[in-house]
Amino acid sequence: MDKPLKTPPPYPVASVDHALRAATILQMEGGATVSQIAERLGVARSTAHRLLAMLVYRDFAVQDEDRVYRAGPVLELAVHSQSLVSRLRAAALPHLRRVVDLVDETTNLIVRTGDTARFIASVECRQALRVGSREGMVFAAHRTTAGLLLLADLSDAELDEVYAPERYRDRPGDRPDLARLRTELARLRRNGFAVNKERSERGLVAVGVPVRDRDGTALAGLSVSMPGVRYDPHRLQPLVATLEASARALEADLAEGR
Incomplete structure (x- = not known):
């Protein structure tokens, strides 16, 4: 499990x-x-x-x-990861704020490391009932909107490497069913977006799209999170359109080195 x-x-x-x-x-x-x-x-x-x-x-x-x-010495992270995360976050924040202004839901930027997804930026909306900031939090990648989108960018061989059985000897219950995961990832590739209904947290719904670099590789995921009681399936397409427009604008900024 x-x-x-x-x-x-x-x-x-x-x-x-x-x-x-x-x-x-x-x-x-x-x-x-x-x-x-x-x-x-x-x-x-x-x-x-x-x-x-x-x-x-x-x-x-x-x-x-x-x-x-x-x-300090207790914390370790590769210099490359520091620079990439810092650059992504700095470039993304104006776009996250713009999405919040447009849809009034909490907006996030997420990157993947192995089988985990880390929230590197989060801008809360103004509504009294809202999803709080997730900045700095880490979840299983296959349980988050952006994590699934980033996993969908991997080849079959790369996905096998991420979820190799030997990596889970001490925690076999954490390894997802790869057959089911592959089916889901194939659907996400076709759709170009993901919807997460309470997979990471109870009462939370998230919608996300990928952010890509110049060669088309997914760098991060851009998502909005909201209380499940406020999610309306009829809002899905406008939400996706807003996220995609913001993702394209962020990609343009990254390409220009902003």
Whole structure:
């Protein structure tokens, strides 16, 4: 069996969540100042400073002479991944905000690493009942909208490598049924978009499209997430059209090096 769906803890601790998100930002993007962390987390500068000081104390972060905080020895991520994620996120944020303005639902950018999908950017909508930011969170790729789209970009051999049985010796229940997954991925390739109804989290529906580089390879997935009670199948095509237009605009920005 697959892992159970992710659900928020019944008693979330905001300070812990802020510290974990700050560590994720440093790990994925290579570095940030106190002001940048404060803005990203939506907290006071003094709060951000205390969070970063604790991360430094526990070796999750280090501070350079230029007062920029970077990932410490506890956190490891390839330099290439840092630069790619940072570039993708910076280019995508204006487009994510534009999608939120148009559809008033939380919008995300997701990349795939192996059999997992990581949310690298998330812009919340303004509605009282909304899906919160997923930035920094990691899910099984086959359980997320964007993860499925990115898996659909793989060849059969590449998909076999991602889900090779030996990778799951210690967690056989996490390996999806490949025959069923291949059938689903073939359908996604034909459609060009994906709809996720409560596969990653209860009560959540997401719609997504791929973001591609110049040679057509899928780099990331662009998605909107909403409470299931607000999802209307009649809105699907307009949602997909909005996402595709934003994905094409983001691809153009990436091609021009913006």
